[in-house]
Amino acid sequence: MGAGAIIVAAGSGERLGYGLPKALVRVAGRPLVAWSAQAFAGARGVDTMVVVAPPGDEKGIAAALGESLGVHAIVPGGSSRQRSVAAGIAALPDSVDVILVHDAARPLITSAMVEAVLAGLDSHDGAIAAAPVADTLKRAAADGVIGETVDRAGLWGAQTPQAFRAQVIREVFADADDTELDAATDCAGMAERRGIAVRLVDTGRPNIKVTVPADLALVEALLGGTRIA
Numbered sequence: 081m082g083a084g085a086i087i088v089a090a091g092s093g094e095r096l097g098y099g100l101p102k103a104l105v106r107v108a109g110r111p112l113v114a115w116s117a118q119a120f121a122g123a124r125g126v127d128t129m130v131v132v133a134p135p136g137d138e139k140g141i142a143a144a145l146g147e148s149l150g151v152h153a154i155v156p157g158g159s160s161r162q163r164s165v166a167a168g169i170a171a172l173p174d175s176v177d178v179i180l181v182h183d184a185a186r187p188l189i190t191s192a193m194v195e196a197v198l199a200g201l202d203s204h205d206g207a208i209a210a211a212p213v214a215d216t217l218k219r220a221a222a223d224g225v226i227g228e229t230v231d232r233a234g235l236w237g238a239q240t241p242q243a244f245r246a247q248v249i250r251e252v253f254a255d256a257d258d259t260e261l262d263a264a265t266d267c268a269g270m271a272e273r274r275g276i277a278v279r280l281v282d283t284g285r286p287n288i289k290v291t292v293p294a295d296l297a298l299v300e301a302l303l304g305g306t307r308i309a
């Protein structure tokens with residue numbers, strides 16, 4: 081019984097452009113993936129952690145994590161994010177009753193944020209970290225000028241962690257075909273499509289995904305200061 085966490089770290093980090101897996105890029109003195117692993121290791125209710133590595137870089141990921149965090153397994157990922165999630169699900173012990181999926185690329189996650197998302201499962205089969213959209217939204221016309229303003233009422237940005245009852249997310253993945261595993265960008269989308277109600281949990285703190293070099297600079301500045309659990 082308890083929650084199993086999957087940290088997906090198998091991406092290549094193309095847009096960051098460092099020529100090495102994004103999870104291994106150092107930020108504020110540690111590899112990116114180690115920040116997330118530390119948050120999950122310290123979260124109440126999380127008792128198993130699996131890290132999904134770029135195929136061939138399992139040893140590099142193991143070295144980046146060190147031995148203190150109690151990682152259950154490091155497994156090779158797939159050609160898409162959701163295929164990497166599937167590899168993580170397969171590596172978790174059958175005994176977990178909750179599965180959390182988190183992007184290694186979101187190092188600002190804290191143990192308290194993980195626990196807040198888990199608490200969202202008290203009322204729903206799924207719960208995800210998210211933030212209400214703050215900017216005014218524009219849809220570009222084909223020529224790159226504004227086509228229209230999109231009403232942002234009710235719009236949220238989806239983040240990770242994303243938590244689900246284990247049986248529910250296992251069934252979702254068992255039902256998914258190759259097209260969906262290639263195209264889906266998060267687990268909640270796959271669950272919603274099957275009518276599963278997924279709760280939005282406003283974590284109320286920055287939880288950006290490091291995607292381009294400017295993100296790294298921002299995260300470096302935030303993690304370089306005192307880290308609040």
Ligand code: CTP
Nearest residue numbers: 088089090091092093094095160161164184185
């Ligand atoms: N991811 C993964 N397996 C993949 C692709 C992505 O585990 N085949 C993970 C990444 O490691 C990351 C998260 O999914 O933690 C979100 O993906 P993204 O930010 O797109 O990371 P990358 O795919 O590494 O970056 P890029 O798309 O720029 O190459």
Ligand code: MG
Nearest residue numbers: 091092093161
């Ligand atoms: Mg990617």
